[in-house]
Amino acid sequence: MTKVTLTQALNTEYRDLYSTMEIEPDRFSDVDSIVDQIITNKPLYQKVSRKVKAPWYFVAAIHNMESSLRLSRHLHNGDPLSARTVHVPAGRPAEGSPPFTWEASAADALALRRIDKVADWGLERVLYELEGYNGWGYRKFHPQVKSPYLWSFSNHYSRGKYIADGTWSDTAASKQCGAAVIIKRLEQRAEIAALTGRISANVIPLRYAQRVISRGEDLQRFLNTFPGISLRVDGWPGDKSSDAAKKVFGFYLHGDPRSNDA
Secondary structure, X not given: OOOOOOOHHXXXXXXXXXHHOOEOHHXXXXXXXXXXXXXXXXXXXXXXXXXXXXXXXXXHHHHHHHHOOOOOEOOOOOXXXXXXOOOOOOOXXXXXXXXXXXXXXXXXXXXXXOHHHOOOOOHHHHHHHHHHHHOOHHHHHOOOOOOHHXXXXXXXXXXXXXXXXXXXXXXXXXXXXXXXXXXXXXXXXXXXXXXXXXOOOOOOOHHHOOOOOOOHHHHHHHHHOXXXXXXXXXXXXXXXXXXXXXXXXXOOOOOOOOOOOO
């Protein structure tokens, strides 16, 4: 399949989708369970990260998508680490002797996909490489469905998926958490810095310019439109929401002990 080019239009699409993404409320516990395990495995991901020059959270997201965080299997295809891979790609890693460590196998799998050749790891490139890792079938043949490999368990995906190679279903829904959702939750839990950058000016986004923000979730959505802020939209603004308000407005939320009106 012909590779999709990372154009300026695609950059903009990725930024807009990521900035407006919200984790489905009934999936919070599922996502947090995945993130808890990823944090436990972080030292392993950092080792692979140094070898392939990709962010550790990118490695973690691929591991969840391709192997459900199992550390006893090759990242290439899920074959046991006790021998070289049997299924495609067979005979990997080509160097070394089994049994292989998970880190050595994972680095080989990512290098085989030329991840080690990527120079820029900004937000848009992260999402582009994640989508490309799974393939471009959704974007090319079913553009009405955002790839669940990225967006499943979020407001950007509901149903429609490949249920086998080349076999499409309009009604089937992915039961796997999307990679972008995992990264967003790592942001929200302050395990990684927000990928959207820092606030450079307090400019109200156009879609909020004429709106009255009266609910907790509206406030959180509004704050999430500013670079460098990533809040869980649950309608219960707490310390993180108050910190974000301080960055944007210059004051903490009412009721925060740090606020002048507390």
